[in-house]
């Protein structure tokens with residue numbers, strides 16, 4: 234068992250939407266915590282460092298209160314500064330082995346692998362706890378993302394780390410990704426833009442709880 238699968242339940246990997254208003258962002262996330270996502274990633278591509286720290290600290294407090302692991306996107310120094318549970322990095326975010334060395338053994342390290350198997354093997358060799366593949370489906374959040382095949386998820390289970398699917402995931406297309414082997418489904422818009430985000434998040438959790446990847450109930 235890897236640190237990722239030991240410490241994180243299978244289920245919904247929630248990622249925050251872009252939102253400059255911290256109070257509004259915190260309220261949106263707080264409303265989702267009763268659905269008990271497996272993990273929350275703080276992702277913001279536009280605020281300055283001080284703004285991101287303010288948001289990350291506020292969200293981390295709520296996640297700790299709810300027992301939800303908290304991951305910071307891109308920014309290892311921010312993750313260390315606020316004592317987050319880990320960091321997620323992609324091809325523009327630094328060398329994985331160097332990041333692992335700086336992060337220490339205890340914090341979680343997720344790595345984006347896009348549609349590239351070789352990137353996943355290299356990430357695990359360099360100390361990744363989790364590999365993420367995407368985009369599984371066209372994403373409105375990241376329209377330029379390259380398409381990735383669900384078969385990568387199946388193959389990645391043999392790597393012995395957490396396996397995450399991302400990109401354009403909806404409650405309708407999610408069961409196929411669970412069936413393909415994803416431990417978690419990373420989602421932004423299908424949850425945060427749903428009419429009832431908490432109900433939507435609970436429906437994702439149910440995909441895993443039931444053990445029936447063919448049911449969306």
Ligand SMILES: Cc1ncc(COP(=O)(O)OP(=O)(O)O)c(N)n1
Pocket residue numbers: 246274276278306307321322323324325326343344345365366367397399419
């Ligand atoms: C769980 C998860 N998977 C993939 C990504 C994308 O990371 P990256 O390619 O570094 O792109 P940005 O998110 O930084 O724009 C992710 N954030 N989380």
Ligand SMILES: Cc1nc(C(=O)O)sc1CCOP(=O)(O)O
Pocket residue numbers: 345347366367368369371372373374375378379399400401402419420421422423
């Ligand atoms: C941040 C991100 N990374 C992707 C990748 O393919 O690596 S797709 C993506 C956006 C995910 O948002 P949504 O659930 O709204 O599609």
Ligand SMILES: [Mg+2]
Pocket residue numbers: 306307321322323324325326
């Ligand atoms: Mg990144």
